[in-house]
Structures are given as C-alpha cells and as structure tokens.
Amino acid sequence: QFSDKIADIQNREKSLEGNTTTDNEGNFRITWTPKEENKETLLPARYEVKVFITDQAGNTIQGSKTYTVSKQKYFFAMKREQGFFTTEKTNRISVKMVNADEEPLLGKAKASIIKLNLKDTEQDFNLDNQELFTEGQSVKIFEVSFRKEEPTQITLPKLEEGIYQLKFNKDKDEGKLNFLVVNVKDTKL
Numbered sequence: 001q002f003s004d005k006i007a008d009i010q011n012r013e014k015s016l017e018g019n020t021t022t023d024n025e026g027n028f029r030i031t032w033t034p035k036e037e038n039k040e041t042l043l044p045a046r047y048e049v050k051v052f053i054t055d056q057a058g059n060t061i062q063g064s065k066t067y068t069v070s071k072q073k074y075f076f077a078m079k080r081e082q083g084f085f086t087t088e089k090t091n092r093i094s095v096k097m098v099n100a101d102e103e104p105l106l107g108k109a110k111a112s113i114i115k116l117n118l119k120d121t122e123q124d125f126n127l128d129n130q131e132l133f134t135e136g137q138s139v140k141i142f143e144v145s146f147r148k149e150e151p152t153q154i155t156l157p158k159l160e161e162g163i164y165q166l167k168f169n170k171d172k173d174e175g176k177l178n179f180l181v182v183n184v185k186d187t188k189l
Helices: none
Strands: 002-007 013-018 045-054 060-069 075-080 091-098 107-118 133-146 152-156 162-170 173-182
Touching: 075 173, 091 133, 091 162, 091 173, 133 152, 133 162
Parallel strands: none
Antiparallel strands: 002 013, 002 045, 045 060, 075 091, 091 152, 107 133, 107 162, 162 173
C-alpha cells in the first residue's frame, strides 16, 4: 500500500492511495504525476510518500521519503543586510544559488541591477510587491560565481536615490530582490 500527501498553504491535505506488489527481491515501483496547482507559481511542492508493507504473515513495516517537485532548477536566496541602503556608503546583499530542496549550488549566473519605476497605484507600498513597479534603466550587468560553503556577497555600486532591483538569471530561471537607496543628507526625510 502506498500514499502521498502534500499540505498546501491552507493546510489542506491531498492524498493518493493504492496497492502494489513487490518483485522476488522485495522491490516495487510506483509512479504518479502531481497536478499543477497554479501554473503561475514556480515555488516547489513537497510530497511525502509513505509506504506500508505487509508480508504474508501479516507483519507490517513502514517507511517514508519526501520528494520535491519544481518547474525551476535554480533559485536565488537573497538577503538585504538592512531595510534600506544609503547613497553615502558601500552596500551589500548576501546571495546563495540553491536548488528546490534549498541545498546550495556551485556555479555562475548573470546578474543585473535595474532602476525601477513606481506605478501610479492605490495599493499600499510594499518593496517586495513586483506589481507596483515597472523596469526602468539597467544600471549594471555582471556575472556572479556561487560557492556551496557560504553566501556570495554582492557589493553594489554607488547608486543614486531610488528603487532598484537585483535580478539573477541562470538558464531560464530567475530570482529578484527589490531594494531602496536613500540620500541621508536629504533634509526632506
């Protein structure tokens, strides 16, 4: 007997159950294709497969394994060291390239810093809401090398006041982080 379960954002549980038979060595194989919950979502889904095996004498043992399913091979875990950056000092962002299981990866990716334009909207300002911005001028394009051991530190060039985006591309996968640069000498703040 086998089953797989995944908990979604609302903590609902979906499951698939069935029976299979082992071969002479005790091996078995099951296959299934997970349904796409949302074609727009690139976040990985995690499935836990639980197996209960009963022998002819009625003894049951069980085991489980978790599988991650994703449309995306590369993810970029980025961290702003502070809530906003200033025009006066050198600013840094920590980045790791990871797989869907959040394991660090070794490799290179293209990076770009893009100035963003704020759309005229009634929505509350949220730096992480991509819908509030349109891409403006590209400020810098460069290549970044990633290590498995520790995050890569990206030193940002001196930037004028504004809203920017650090974007990474590897193959067809992409990661974005918006950040704010302010002029602390500006007395209007």
